[in-house]
Amino acid sequence: MSATILDGKALAQKTEQELSRRVAQLKEVSRERTPILATILVGDDPASATYVKMKGNACRRIGMDSLQVELPSSTTTEELLAKIHELNENPDVHGILLQHPVPHQIDERACFDAIALEKDVDGVTCLGFGRMAMGEEAYGCATPKGIMRLLEAYDVELEGKHAVVVGRSPILGKPMAMMLLNANATVTICHSRTQNLPEIIKGADVIVGAVGKPEFIRADWIKDGAVVVDAGYHPGGIGDIELGPLMDRASAVTPVPGGVGPMTINTLIYQSVDSGERKLGKG
Amino acid sequence: MSATILDGKALAQKTEQELSRRVAQLKEVSRERTPILATILVGDDPASATYVKMKGNACRRIGMDSLQVELPSSTTTEELLAKIHELNENPDVHGILLQHPVPHQIDERACFDAIALEKDVDGVTCLGFGRMAMGEEAYGCATPKGIMRLLEAYDVELEGKHAVVVGRSPILGKPMAMMLLNANATVTICHSRTQNLPEIIKGADVIVGAVGKPEFIRADWIKDGAVVVDAGYHPGGIGDIELGPLMDRASAVTPVPGGVGPMTINTLIYQSVDSGERKLGKG
Numbered sequence: 001m002s003a004t005i006l007d008g009k010a011l012a013q014k015t016e017q018e019l020s021r022r023v024a025q026l027k028e029v030s031r032e033r034t035p036i037l038a039t040i041l042v043g044d045d046p047a048s049a050t051y052v053k054m055k056g057n058a059c060r061r062i063g064m065d066s067l068q069v070e071l072p073s074s075t076t077t078e079e080l081l082a083k084i085h086e087l088n089e090n091p092d093v094h095g096i097l098l099q100h101p102v103p104h105q106i107d108e109r110a111c112f113d114a115i116a117l118e119k120d121v122d123g124v125t126c127l128g129f130g131r132m133a134m135g136e137e138a139y140g141c142a143t144p145k146g147i148m149r150l151l152e153a154y155d156v157e158l159e160g161k162h163a164v165v166v167g168r169s170p171i172l173g174k175p176m177a178m179m180l181l182n183a184n185a186t187v188t189i190c191h192s193r194t195q196n197l198p199e200i201i202k203g204a205d206v207i208v209g210a211v212g213k214p215e216f217i218r219a220d221w222i223k224d225g226a227v228v229v230d231a232g233y234h235p236g237g238i239g240d241i242e243l244g245p246l247m248d249r250a251s252a253v254t255p256v257p258g259g260v261g262p263m264t265i266n267t268l269i270y271q272s273v274d275s276g277e278r279k280l281g282k283g
Numbered sequence: 284m285s286a287t288i289l290d291g292k293a294l295a296q297k298t299e300q301e302l303s304r305r306v307a308q309l310k311e312v313s314r315e316r317t318p319i320l321a322t323i324l325v326g327d328d329p330a331s332a333t334y335v336k337m338k339g340n341a342c343r344r345i346g347m348d349s350l351q352v353e354l355p356s357s358t359t360t361e362e363l364l365a366k367i368h369e370l371n372e373n374p375d376v377h378g379i380l381l382q383h384p385v386p387h388q389i390d391e392r393a394c395f396d397a398i399a400l401e402k403d404v405d406g407v408t409c410l411g412f413g414r415m416a417m418g419e420e421a422y423g424c425a426t427p428k429g430i431m432r433l434l435e436a437y438d439v440e441l442e443g444k445h446a447v448v449v450g451r452s453p454i455l456g457k458p459m460a461m462m463l464l465n466a467n468a469t470v471t472i473c474h475s476r477t478q479n480l481p482e483i484i485k486g487a488d489v490i491v492g493a494v495g496k497p498e499f500i501r502a503d504w505i506k507d508g509a510v511v512v513d514a515g516y517h518p519g520g521i522g523d524i525e526l527g528p529l530m531d532r533a534s535a536v537t538p539v540p541g542g543v544g545p546m547t548i549n550t551l552i553y554q555s556v557d558s559g560e561r562k563l564g565k566g
Contacts (some may be wrong), residue, residue: 003300004566063415089394109417109419125413126410126413126414126416126417126419127409127410128413129413129416129417130408130409130410130411130413130414130416130423131409131413132411133409133416134392134409134412134453135456136392136409159476160477160478161478162479163481163521168464170417174416174417174461174464176458177472179455181323181451181472181474184474184476186468186471186472186473186474186476186477186478187471187472188469188471188472188484189466189469189470189471190469191464191465191469192441193469194442194469195443195444195469196445198444200469200486203483212338227468235352
């Protein structure tokens with residue numbers, strides 16, 4: 001039996017068509033205005049620059065605008081906070097993305113948390129996380145929310161299933177665990193201090209790899225029929241999970257690349273369009 | 284081998300002595316001012332009235348003042364929000380406790396979340412939860428934070444241990460899971476939709492019962508040597524866990540009553556004193 005491929009690339013493309021229609025409709029009812037995502041890039045890290053560019057491109061593909069803010073690597077916390085407050089106040093900006101990571105001298109958490117809740121379309125604030133965890137309205141953190149959207153698109157059942165999340169980062173493992181819990185899965189959160197990781201993973205109906213180490217999670221730790229979600233990406237198209245042997249015996253697998261990756265940016269623009277609709281009116 | 288009794292009553296009493304000294308010291312340096320906890324009771328539920336009274340008594344025992352606000356059961360969300368805003372603005376109030384539950388017509392979540400972060404000494408806001416979960420400074424939710432304080436007082440090792448939390452309520456299961464995770468435990472969150480609950484509990488080094496059903500968690504589901512924390516309380520002094528048979532073979536047990544219960548109120552006043560010190564100065 002061959003695993004179902006959870007094709008994030010295809011779902012993202014399909015969603016972009018729907019988002020294009022929504023943006024076009026919004027233009028009609030709002031005198032040609034579109035949702036605008038402000039992207040903030042601090043410093044000159046080439047990978048970060050590439051990510052920001054990809055996000056701007058995704059906005060353009062669906063007819064949205066992006067406002068690209070670039071700040072020097074010497075930027076202070078106060079300067080970045082001032083810029084975020086300015087964007088919070090700007091009525092033309094519907095979403096704010098602060099590209100992670102920022103240079104070391106900046107208090108990244110303070111800057112994330114300065115983003116207004118209704119513009120936190122990347123889902124990075126503590127307030128948004130807390131609200132999401134408690135079942136209140138809030139934009140979800142982009143990568144885990146993208147994973148949830150992907151699982152939902154393929155009707156993957158989560159209720160009562162045992163989901164094991166490996167990793168506990170603020171923008172992946174922790175929100176992922178809370179989203180799976182709110183979808184009625186039983187959730188285990190593992191991390192670098194976990195003992196008997198293979199044994200715990202053996203019990204997983206759904207496994208999410210979010211450790212940031214190439215193929216750290218071995219295929220033979222995973223039981224037949226599991227749903228395998230790989231949120232990692234490493235040079236050469238390798239994820240956090242040894243996916244090869246699972247293609248025959250998992251029930252579903254997110255490929256690397258083309259699984260979780262495209263859903264992250266897609267969720268960012270999806271939530272930006274939602275925020276734009278709330279401000280500009282749905283027609 | 285007899286289980287260590289995690290004696291919350293004794294720890295609470297010992298902590299009250301320390302808190303009394305801190306309050307007395309604060310009075311000295313602040314012209315006889317003390318930390319003040321505002322308690323809000325809405326309606327005439329006798330159990331809630333008793334809890335609020337117990338909290339007021341605990342304040343008095345350590346020399347703190349409490350400001351008791353009582354509102355009729357017909358109170359609207361807007362009226363309660365107005366009262367909370369007033370207490371937020373009142374510089375003499377250092378902590379705010381809104382007694383749960385409030386009457387049905389009130390949006391309890393909105394009212395909880397209206398409490399200013401620095402006065403959220405009961406740890407009920409979404410923002411406080413999110414900050415705690417992300418490792419930022421925030422008062423912990425009183426019951427799970429009380430449990431963490433109890434485990435710490437008895438040097439219970441959590442790092443790398445498998446902790447299973449049964450229950451996922453906003454003020455118990457969810458914050459408990461995040462606190463245990465931040466203490467480097469591997470954490471599993473179970474709930475009413477969990478399948479194979481006995482089997483999952485069998486793997487627990489630390490088990491926290493927070494389901495609200497008398498002795499729902501059976502002793503024979505729990506392995507020898509586990510640390511057993513019972514956050515339930517039912518008439519007749521029964522908890523959520525069948526504790527009797529565990530007294531011989533668990534490594535540690537919170538008794539019911541006298542385990543978790545006293546730590547909840549103790550944590551509330553502990554955090555109120557902390558808030559008072561921050562405002563009135565530590566001398």
